[in-house]
Amino acid sequence: MENIKSYVLQHKDRFINELIELLKIPSVSADAAYSQDVIKTSEAVKISLEKAGCDFVEICDTPGYPIVYGEKIIDPTLPTVLVYGHYDVQPADPMELWASPPFEPVIKKTDIHPEGAIFARGACDDKGQMYMHVKALEYMIQSNTLPCNVKFMIEGEEEVGSKSLSWFVERNQEKLKNDVILISDTGMISNQQPSITTGLRGLSYVEVEVTGPNRDLHSGLYGGAVANPINVLAKMIASLHDEDNHITIPGFYDNVQELSLEERAEMAKAPFNLENYKKALDLNDVYGEKGYVTNERNAIRPTLDVNGIWGGYTGEGAKTVIASKAFAKISMRLVPNQDWEQITELFTKHFISIAPAGVTVKVKPHHGGQGYVTPTDSIGYKAANMAYTETFGVPAIPVRSGGSIPIVALFEKELKSKTILMGFGLDSDAIHSPNEHFGIFNYLKGIETIPLFYKYFVELSK
Amino acid sequence: MENIKSYVLQHKDRFINELIELLKIPSVSADAAYSQDVIKTSEAVKISLEKAGCDFVEICDTPGYPIVYGEKIIDPTLPTVLVYGHYDVQPADPMELWASPPFEPVIKKTDIHPEGAIFARGACDDKGQMYMHVKALEYMIQSNTLPCNVKFMIEGEEEVGSKSLSWFVERNQEKLKNDVILISDTGMISNQQPSITTGLRGLSYVEVEVTGPNRDLHSGLYGGAVANPINVLAKMIASLHDEDNHITIPGFYDNVQELSLEERAEMAKAPFNLENYKKALDLNDVYGEKGYVTNERNAIRPTLDVNGIWGGYTGEGAKTVIASKAFAKISMRLVPNQDWEQITELFTKHFISIAPAGVTVKVKPHHGGQGYVTPTDSIGYKAANMAYTETFGVPAIPVRSGGSIPIVALFEKELKSKTILMGFGLDSDAIHSPNEHFGIFNYLKGIETIPLFYKYFVELSK
Numbered sequence: 001m002e003n004i005k006s007y008v009l010q011h012k013d014r015f016i017n018e019l020i021e022l023l024k025i026p027s028v029s030a031d032a033a034y035s036q037d038v039i040k041t042s043e044a045v046k047i048s049l050e051k052a053g054c055d056f057v058e059i060c061d062t063p064g065y066p067i068v069y070g071e072k073i074i075d076p077t078l079p080t081v082l083v084y085g086h087y088d089v090q091p092a093d094p095m096e097l098w099a100s101p102p103f104e105p106v107i108k109k110t111d112i113h114p115e116g117a118i119f120a121r122g123a124c125d126d127k128g129q130m131y132m133h134v135k136a137l138e139y140m141i142q143s144n145t146l147p148c149n150v151k152f153m154i155e156g157e158e159e160v161g162s163k164s165l166s167w168f169v170e171r172n173q174e175k176l177k178n179d180v181i182l183i184s185d186t187g188m189i190s191n192q193q194p195s196i197t198t199g200l201r202g203l204s205y206v207e208v209e210v211t212g213p214n215r216d217l218h219s220g221l222y223g224g225a226v227a228n229p230i231n232v233l234a235k236m237i238a239s240l241h242d243e244d245n246h247i248t249i250p251g252f253y254d255n256v257q258e259l260s261l262e263e264r265a266e267m268a269k270a271p272f273n274l275e276n277y278k279k280a281l282d283l284n285d286v287y288g289e290k291g292y293v294t295n296e297r298n299a300i301r302p303t304l305d306v307n308g309i310w311g312g313y314t315g316e317g318a319k320t321v322i323a324s325k326a327f328a329k330i331s332m333r334l335v336p337n338q339d340w341e342q343i344t345e346l347f348t349k350h351f352i353s354i355a356p357a358g359v360t361v362k363v364k365p366h367h368g369g370q371g372y373v374t375p376t377d378s379i380g381y382k383a384a385n386m387a388y389t390e391t392f393g394v395p396a397i398p399v400r401s402g403g404s405i406p407i408v409a410l411f412e413k414e415l416k417s418k419t420i421l422m423g424f425g426l427d428s429d430a431i432h433s434p435n436e437h438f439g440i441f442n443y444l445k446g447i448e449t450i451p452l453f454y455k456y457f458v459e460l461s462k
Numbered sequence: 463m464e465n466i467k468s469y470v471l472q473h474k475d476r477f478i479n480e481l482i483e484l485l486k487i488p489s490v491s492a493d494a495a496y497s498q499d500v501i502k503t504s505e506a507v508k509i510s511l512e513k514a515g516c517d518f519v520e521i522c523d524t525p526g527y528p529i530v531y532g533e534k535i536i537d538p539t540l541p542t543v544l545v546y547g548h549y550d551v552q553p554a555d556p557m558e559l560w561a562s563p564p565f566e567p568v569i570k571k572t573d574i575h576p577e578g579a580i581f582a583r584g585a586c587d588d589k590g591q592m593y594m595h596v597k598a599l600e601y602m603i604q605s606n607t608l609p610c611n612v613k614f615m616i617e618g619e620e621e622v623g624s625k626s627l628s629w630f631v632e633r634n635q636e637k638l639k640n641d642v643i644l645i646s647d648t649g650m651i652s653n654q655q656p657s658i659t660t661g662l663r664g665l666s667y668v669e670v671e672v673t674g675p676n677r678d679l680h681s682g683l684y685g686g687a688v689a690n691p692i693n694v695l696a697k698m699i700a701s702l703h704d705e706d707n708h709i710t711i712p713g714f715y716d717n718v719q720e721l722s723l724e725e726r727a728e729m730a731k732a733p734f735n736l737e738n739y740k741k742a743l744d745l746n747d748v749y750g751e752k753g754y755v756t757n758e759r760n761a762i763r764p765t766l767d768v769n770g771i772w773g774g775y776t777g778e779g780a781k782t783v784i785a786s787k788a789f790a791k792i793s794m795r796l797v798p799n800q801d802w803e804q805i806t807e808l809f810t811k812h813f814i815s816i817a818p819a820g821v822t823v824k825v826k827p828h829h830g831g832q833g834y835v836t837p838t839d840s841i842g843y844k845a846a847n848m849a850y851t852e853t854f855g856v857p858a859i860p861v862r863s864g865g866s867i868p869i870v871a872l873f874e875k876e877l878k879s880k881t882i883l884m885g886f887g888l889d890s891d892a893i894h895s896p897n898e899h900f901g902i903f904n905y906l907k908g909i910e911t912i913p914l915f916y917k918y919f920v921e922l923s924k
Contacts, residue, residue: 030779091781097677160779187683201682205780214744215559218894220663220865221649223795224765225756227749230790231699231768238700241693282676287689287820294687303686306693307783308774313791317492317622318667318828319553320793320866321769321894328692329775331782333685358749366780403682404782432680432783 004451007139008444015447016118016440018048019131020105022087023120029065029088029160038156041087042066045130045154052134053141054152060172062164065156069175072137073149079461080149081454082178082417084407085130085185086158089122090432097434112191112428113439124438125431129184129424130154132446140451147458151178158185161205161367162407169407169414180380180457181411184446186401186423189271191441194388196381197421199299199400200408202334202371204344205307208351209362210236210326216312217322227358229326230311236354236361237328240304244290247304247332249350255337259300267295270397280428298402303333329366333402340368340406369406372419379460380420387422387452391445422446422453466913469601470906477909478569478580478902480510481593484549485567485582491527491550491622500618503549504528507592507616514596515603516614522634524626527618531637534599535611541923542611543916544640544879546869547592547647548620551584552894559896574653574890575901586900587893591646591886592616594908602913609920613640620647623667623829624869631869631876642842642919643873646908648863648885651733653903656850658843659883661761661862662870664796664833666806667769670813671824672698672788678774679784689820691788692773698816698823699790702766706752709766709794711812717799721762729757732859742890760864765795791828795864802830802868831868834881841922842882849884849914853907884908884915 008015027041028034042059049057049070057070065088073080092102100106105120118128133152140146153176155165169176186197212229213222242248259267272295278286288297297303311326313319332347334340348363355361374381376398388396401421408419424446430436470477489503490496504521511519511532519532527550535542554564562568567582580590595614602608615638617627631638648659674691675684704710721729734757740748750759759765773788775781794809796802810825817823836843838860850858863883870881886908892898 030781031777090783091775091777091779093775093777094678159781203682203782205782207780212745215892215897216556216895217743218865219767219769219793220665220760220795221863221889222760223767223793223864224750224763225748225760225864226743226745228767230771231703234696234699234768234771235703237693237696241697281679281688283674283688283820284822285819286687287818288686298684298687301686305681305685305690305784306696306774307681307781308776308785309692309696309788310772310776312768312770313553313555314770314772314789315493315553315555317553318669318791318793319492319621319769319894320665320667321552322767323770326771327776329780331681331685331780333682356749357747358745360746401683402685402687403680427683430677432781433678435677 003143004139004448007143008448012444015135019128019443020118022127022131023105023118023122024103026103027088027156028091029157030091038065038088042068042156045087048134049152052138060168062168064164067165067168068152068154070152071150072146074146075149078148079179079458080151080177081457082151082153082176082181083133084181084183085133085154086126086156087130087154088156088159089127090125090159092121094434099435112426113441115440117437117439119435119437121436123436124425124429125436126158126185128438128443129446132184132424132443133450135447136450139447140454145451147454151176163367165407166410169410173414176415178415178417179461181417181419182422182453183405183419184422184424185405186403186421187425187427188423189397189399190426191439193271193394194392194396195399196384196396197401197423198376198398199336199373200371201402201404202338202340202369203331203404203406204334204340204347204368205331205366206344206347207327207329207364207366211324211360212358213322213324216324219320219322222322226322227356228322229359230323232356232359233311233326233328236351237306239354245288247302249346251346252343255339256302256335257337264296267400270295270399299400300335302335302338304330306330333404334371336371336373338371340370344368369404370409372408374418374420378418380418380457383453383457383460384420384422386456387449390452391449465605466601466910469605470910474906477597481590481905482567482580484589484593485580485584486565488565489550489618490553491619492553500527500550504530504618507549510596511614514600522630524630526626529627529630530614530616532614533612534608536608537611540610541641541920542613542639543919544613544615544638544643545595546643546645547595547616548588548618549592549616550618550621551589552587552621554583556896561897574888575903577902579899579901581897581899583898585898586887586891587898588620588647590900590905591908594646594886594905595912597909598912602916607913609916613638625829627869628872631872635876638877640877640879641923643879643881644884644915645867645881646884646886647867648865648883649887649889650885651859651861652888653901655733655856656854656858657861658846658858659863659885660838660860661798661835662833663864663866664800664802664831665793665866665868666796666802666809666830667793667828668806668809669789669791669826669828673786673822674820675784675786678786681782681784684784688784689818690784691821692785694818694821695773695788695790698813699768701816707750709764711808713808714805717801718764718797719799726758729862732757732861761862762797764797764800766792768792795866796833798833798835800833802832806830831866832871834870836880836882840880842880842919845915845919845922846882846884848918849911852914853911
């Protein structure tokens with residue numbers, strides 16, 4: 001498919017500039033202060049879909065942020081691909097760690113990205129990867145090579161739990177009817193070795209509040225005589241793991257599917273260098289659940305991490321105070337078969353039960369989602385693999401990712417179709433971190449590979 | 463001494479208004495943003511001492527905030543009282559918990575203060591209690607009853623460790639020469655039962671930093687595979703106490719003086735109602751070291767409290783991140799004989815030693831001070847007790863306080879004189895907390911009692 005190569009080469013600069021314009025809008029869905037920017041981004045996405053060649057695009061209101069829906073139906077008897085992506089982004093803080101402002105995109109070369117990478121919040125997750133699909137559509141329309149129908153569903157609440165998306169999907173099953181769902185919101189092993197994510201972890205995200213005395217107290221006059229909510233919270237958090245780093249919540253592992261030694265051996269084939277891994281993160285050692293290696297700990301095992309903690313005096317200098325309250329945001333990554341709502345209940349029950357006398361504890365569930373595994377013998381998986389093989393010169397490796405895209409399980413339940421996760425980002429792209437970036441190579445390679453998926457999916461569907 | 467009563471009554475409103483003006487200046491020494499206000503406060507204190515009748519007042523530069531020195535020497539052969547106080551205040555946050563702005567003083571009646579109390583940061587600690595001495599001097603000058611020489615040393619760094627004060631005292635021993643040091647920076651049992659603080663706890667205040675990966679990471683891709691600095695910090699903090707709430711730092715208790723059963727029995731005589739104590743703090747139970755009661759836990763026992771903790775995402779909503787760093791401010795209250803610098807070393811050595819592989823730990827000592835015990839058979843203590851007895855109608859009870867005034871030990875070492883802690887505040891005045899206040903009764907009673915201390919101290923010194 002030489003035409004696509006030359007088309008991408010010819011329009012490269014425009015493709016990059018269009019993405020940069022989209023990245024300039026700070027669509028942080030977690031922070032109400034940015035709500036106008038989130039809305040603005042949905043409108044920009046609508047316009048881009050119209051320009052790309054959709055013959056119907058609409059901004060659909062929801063209880064939360066709107067969902068952009070677009071479609072190009074060329075023949076109802078042909079298969080339909082539903083493209084999902086999200087236009088919202090993670091909060092950018094800590095701001096001070098960004099080498100350049102998160103919403104002022106710049107292109108810089110890196111060792112891994114000698115052709116340059118676009119640095120901005122959302123560059124990879126998910127504006128950049130979502131926009132590859134828009135540009136791929138543009139090409140297929142311009143070159144009259146679109147082999148089937150395509151629908152787009154781009155949401156604005158992925159980073160905060162996709163609440164409105166499930167609301168929307170449940171109410172629009174006919175409109176969203178499709179034969180396969182295509183998502184680029186994951187990564188691949190390297191620019192030389194493509195991979196397809198076949199497994200995702202589920203998620204349960206909660207916020208806890210520990211209250212001791214009804215007001216902040218002088219630590220000299222009260223220190224040692226009342227429960228200090230911060231010390232107590234630390235004790236409670238520490239008790240959630242045992243000395244082998246197993247999670248201690250009763251019933252937590254009940255539904256966990258243990259992989260067979262064969263499956264674990266298969267996983268172990270994915271190229272991985274522990275020394276490089278530690279070096280990239282400046283770690284003297286890795287850390288995790290006893291009995292599992294790094295690539296298992298972050299993929300096939302459930303985990304519990306504190307994502308944020310705060311309480312007491314955190315300003316400059318010293319304040320001798322015992323805080324009235326301490327808080328933490330805690331998330332659990334789940335594996336297929338663990339039900340996130342049940343896990344949230346187990347956590348809540350357990351966490352409240354371990355609170356000592358002298359404090360009161362509140363647990364507020366934030367959001368969650370189920371894990372997912374996609375079969376490698378499906379038409380969708382095969383088509384994706386053929387596409388990667390053609391553009392990268394090597395077949396893709398199936399990998400289980402530690403990340404969560406809760407809506408994948410939702411799609412299977414509501415829309416009865418399988419999702420193919422064609423990711424083009426790299427672990428080193430620092431998504432959710434300061435200095436997030438997306439390689440120019442990866443961006444253009446994605447635009448080049450996606451039309452091939454359509455081609456092979458339709459061929460295999462015949 | 464009826465004259466003082468009537469003088470106070472006559473000038474009551476002016477005394478209150480003068481203090482209110484002083485309280486309007488936000489002299490927060492812990493936060494550089496307020497540095498100009500701290501300086502401004504030192505100038506206001508200088509003027510107040512001149513007006514009160516000191517015949518020499520100066521603002522003494524130091525490596526940090528200035529120290530206001532004032533004196534009234536009536537006869538070098540007579541005894542000299544050195545009054546110490548501080549014009550800086552604690553940070554006011556959390557601001558949202560103040561019923562009225564912390565630096566816009568208002569007078570409100572409370573159950574404990576039917577005559578009204580002044581609500582403002584620093585009202586009791588220590589602007590209000592310091593200013594009682596200025597007004598007591600004014601009275602003694604106006605009524606020609608000052609029986610001896612008096613020196614004032616009012617500093618601006620008490621809430622951040624009095625670093626410059628020790629620098630100043632070491633260099634001005636002749637200038638500060640005195641027979642007794644008088645401080646009102648502590649509390650008393652109740653408005654019906656005065657007490658004199660005879661023991662103070664020492665302090666060691668440190669800040670710890672736990673670093674895991676070199677950047678914030680996506681908790682899905684890395685969760686379970688790398689040490690999470692927040693989880694690790696929680697584990698490390700939790701391990702600092704055993705199940706009996708004893709501190710686990712090796713050597714921590716080595717120099718702790720155990721009180722005799724007699725001494726503990728003596729302490730137990732101070733009026734205390736556990737139910738009221740719990741009720742006042744909305745606690746379902748107290749919490750602390752096994753084998754000691756509340757009034758021992760916060761007075762004669764060393765303690766370790768986290769005063770602040772922070773790390774990861776603490777904003778609105780959810781962010782699935784593994785933070786690169788987590789921080790905590792930790793302070794230890796020490797008892798007489800524990801050396802704060804040695805304890806700081808023990809803590810640092812231990813805390814670094816318990817860090818698991820996969821993180822690096824830094825410990826930064828903030829400041830500290832030694833504990834102190836003052837003898838009840840000294841002239842100063844007797845004079846103070848006689849003064850209280852005359853104005854309150856009942857003798858004062860000697861109590862050990864859990865708080866720290868590190869400079870008291872410094873004074874004994876450098877100036878070779880004993881300190882008398884004549885406190886007029888109440889535990890319920892919420893010092894270091896939102897809605898700090900100081901009773902009008904207590905403020906005026908202090909002004910009324912202090913001149914009697916001078917009278918009896920000189921008489922007993924003859």
